Amino acid sequence: MHTPSSPRVALFVTCLVDLYRPEIGFATVKLLEQAGCDVEVPETQTCCGQPAFNSGDNRSARDIAIRTIEAFDGYEYVVGPSGSCIGMLHHYPELFETSDPWHRRAQDLKARAFEISSFLVDVVGLDNLAASFHGSVTYHDSCSGLRELGIKAQPRALLARVEGLELKEMKESETCCGFGGTFCVKYPDISNRMVGNKTANIAASGARTLVGGDLGCLLNMAGKLKREGHDVETRHLVEILTGCSDTAAIAEPADDRTRLARQL
Amino acid sequence: MQINSPRFKERAHQALDDANLQRALGNLKAGFPQKRAQAVACMPEFDDLRDQARDLKNHILEHLDLYLEQFESKVVENGGQVHWCRTGDDACQTILDICRAVDAKTVTKGKSMVSEEINLNAFLEANRIQPVETDLGEYILQLRGDHPSHIIAPAIHLNLEDVSDAFHRHHRRPKSDDPAVLMREAREMLRKQFVAADVGITGANFLVAETGSTIIVTNEGNGDLTQTLPKTHIVITSIEKVVPTLEDMTLFLRLLTRSATGQEFSVYNTLSTGPRRPGDLDGPENFHVVLVDNGRSDMIGSQFQEMLRCIRCSACMNHCPVYGAVGGHSYGWVYPGPMGSVLTPQLVGIEQAALLPNASTFCGKCEEVCPVRIPLPKLMRHWREKEFEKHLTPRAARYGLGGWSFFARRPRLYRLLSRVANRALRTLAGSKGRIHRLPLAGGWTDWRDMPAPSGRTFMQQWNEKKAGETAVSREKKA
Structure with missing residues (x-):
């Protein structure tokens, strides 16, 4: 229900959440609605274009940027559950000459685009978080969110309000997990060493659940944790903030209950 | 130095499996970044100094010709000479000519990455002049026929046993694993060389336009002996090292050592201002500055101009998780890590070095610690654009x-x-x-x-x- 006081927010699902883990999308919507937002999911959104941008293919990146700017036209805010993809939206102005009208529109999108934890804490000041989680978690700071958008305190501030949750910081939480988008495909063995260092730090933290704000990094770390046989679950921040005990964690088999729920 | 950058993937793969190298890299990871963090924590104005340094470097690069000419006229006024060298070959030839003019047989050398860049040692040897590296790390590498894997800690890829082996083999002394004994051994060997050398070659961290001075920032004191004992001192350096005044130089000194080793100040900060003057107790009779361009002036006005702000502190590689995993030799040329991934394609061509700017997750840690705020991920991405435009990207x-x-x-x-x-x-x-x-x-x-x-x-x-x-x-x- 749109009321004058509720901001009209477009959810930027991001392609990995769309493909791999819809729960993150739904949890993001739930948090935004809890914060009093009127949430819509524009049909014409696809991917932010980062793979093209980081591969030096600026023409494709520009074409995708134009599509994305159009898809999110007219919304007061654009919010997504990823520092990396929202960070890419913040790069859009670099793709256009300042004299190009798309440059102004890219600037305009940049000003409206927020990663979910920073939106909840810095923009709307969510004050009715009512989640509980019984166990210990450790938080990985994904690079783009941390260094391009300054996301460090916000997720921790939100986690601190989750009843029963204990945060056990890992060593080197700010060190890259080695995902790096196409990097993990181009340099798989270096990427593997980096994620191996990361899982060692995660395991040493003693936390039972790894939490982060970017699904690309989480898929990488969850895949490595499982391959190495660690008894650590992996979840996106928004899953914890909305209460997630009824769904299987990333890379875990769905239990019978959730499988049944999904079939229905 | 031979360019092995096209073999980055293969070399990185070997490096990941090299247990000794990994042990050595573990020491690096535990060392420099923590020391830098401590030094920065003690200096609340550190980030303001970084802004000032960035702005000052930008100003210098806008007026590079002016400051370089001012520097030259001051060097000449002090009785020295400046040699402008467009290419590495020009610089090698210039240095050879100076050595021949004084009939040099041996030269001592302080640490200089520019000399690595232009292949100076091999060139001098081919012309029957023996260069002797006097920086301890460089000395070890020279004995082993090896090359630097890091710009300030050239032998960081080695462990104590490697040094012990190399000394035992070359010095013909009883083998020792005691660092103090090894240090004394190196000192004794080098002392003779310092006295015998006809020419001393050093690099420079900065060139001061207002005084015509060059400065080396070191911890071992070898540079001082290299440049004061022989009759001729040659400074080999590159054009972007110039700063307007001594005061400006101190701004960069405050940032350089903290970013590099976490020191507030290095042990030796030695300024050279012309040859020995009448009444001076020591110093060289001849003072030459060889200024190398080698592709740098092409960066002025290009997308890569910001790279010329680099003061060679090594913070980017010390903090880079990719460098930390594969070490400097994987990069296959003189400058490793993020700064090398931007500089190498410029100096040797993107065709040979395309794998380097791709070897980054763009995690941004390098930019976060850079004392002159070079946007290294952005510059690496610009190289990927060039690679894509030239159809060099794998099919x-x-x-x-x-x-x-x-x-x-x-x-x-x-x-x-x-x-x-x-x-x-x-x-x-x-x-x-x-x-x-x-x-x-x-x-x-x-x-x-x-x-x-x-x-x-x-x-x-x-x-x-x-x-x-x-x-x-x-x-x-x-």
Whole structure:
């Protein structure tokens, strides 16, 4: 229900959440609605274009940027559950000459685009978080969110309000997990060493659940944790903030209950 | 130095499996970054100094010709000479000519990455002049026929046993694993060389335009002996090292050592201002500055101009998780790590060095610690743009990217593709929640599992939910 006081927010699902883990999308919507937002999911959104941008293919990146700017036209805010993809939206102005009208529109999108934890804490000041989680978690700071958008305190501030949750910081939480988008495909063995260092730090933290704000990094770390046989679950921040005990964690088999729920 | 950058992947692969190298790199990781963090924590104005240094460097680069000419006229006024060298070969030839003019047999050398860049040692040896490296790390490498793997800690890839072996083999002394004994041994060997040398060659950290001075920032004191004992002192350096005044130099000194080793000040900060003056107790009779361009002036006005702000502190490589995993030799040329991934394509050509700017996750740690705020990830991305424009990107990656971008621009097709991929991945995973082996994605599944999608795509589920809600509200209305 749109009321004058509720901001009209477009959810930027991001392609990995769309493909791999819809729960993150739904949890993001739930948090935004809890914060009093009127949430819509524009049909014409696809991917932010980062793979093209980081591969030096600026023409494709520009074409995708134009599509994305159009898809999110007219919304007061654009919010997504990823520092990396929202960070890419913040790069859009670099793709256009300042004299190009798309440059102004890219600037305009940049000003409206927020990663979910920073939106909840810095923009709307969510004050009715009512989640509980019984166990210990450790938080990985994904690079783009941390260094391009300054996301460090916000997720921790939100986690601190989750009843029963204990945060056990890992060593080197700010060190890259080695995902790096196409990097993990181009340099798989270096990427593997980096994620191996990361899982060692995660395991040493003693936390039972790894939490982060970017699904690309989480898929990488969850895949490595499982391959190495660690008894650590992996979840996106928004899953914890909305209460997630009824769904299987990333890379875990769905239990019978959730499988049944999904079939229905 | 031979360019091995095209073999980056192979060399990195070997480096990852090299237990000794990994042990040595472990020491680096535990050392420099923590020392830098401590030094920065003691200096609240550090970030303000970084801004000042960035702005000052930008100003210098806008007026580089002016400051270089001022520097030259001051050097001449002091009784020295400046030699302008467009290429590395020009610089080598200039240095050889100076050595021949004084009939030099041996030269001592302080640490200089520019001399590595222009292959000076090999050139002098080919012309029957023996260069002797006097920096301890460089000395060890010279004995081993090795090259630096780091710009300030050249032998960081070695362990104590490697040094012990090299000394035992070359010094013909009893083998020792005691660093103090090894240090004394090196000192004794080098002392003779310092006295015998006809020419001393050093690098320079900065050139001061207002005084015509050059400065070396060191911890061992070898540079001082190198430049004061022989009759001729040659400074080999590159054009972007000039700063306007002594005061400006101190701004960079405050940033340099803190960023590099975490020291507030290094042990020796030695200024050279012309040759020995009448009444001076020591110093060289001849003072030459060889200014190398070697492709740098092409960066002025280009997308890569900001790279010329670099003061060679090594903070970017000390903090880089890729450098930390594979070490400096993997990069295959003189300058490793993030700064090298930007500089090497400029100096040797993107055709040879395209793998380097790709060897980054763009995690941004390098930019975070750079004392002159060089946007290293952005500059690496500019090299990827050049690579793409020149069709150097591997064909498979190009086609893959082209196909993906075709779909990303067509939302309906993209949805269809997402649904197909989603279904395929779930089918492959079965009830396990993850995939152990995925065809065409061996780079991923050789090392880690591929998590499976947890259900149908978000868009499918969202649209169904919305359709359901609409149907319910229609029923209510009816």
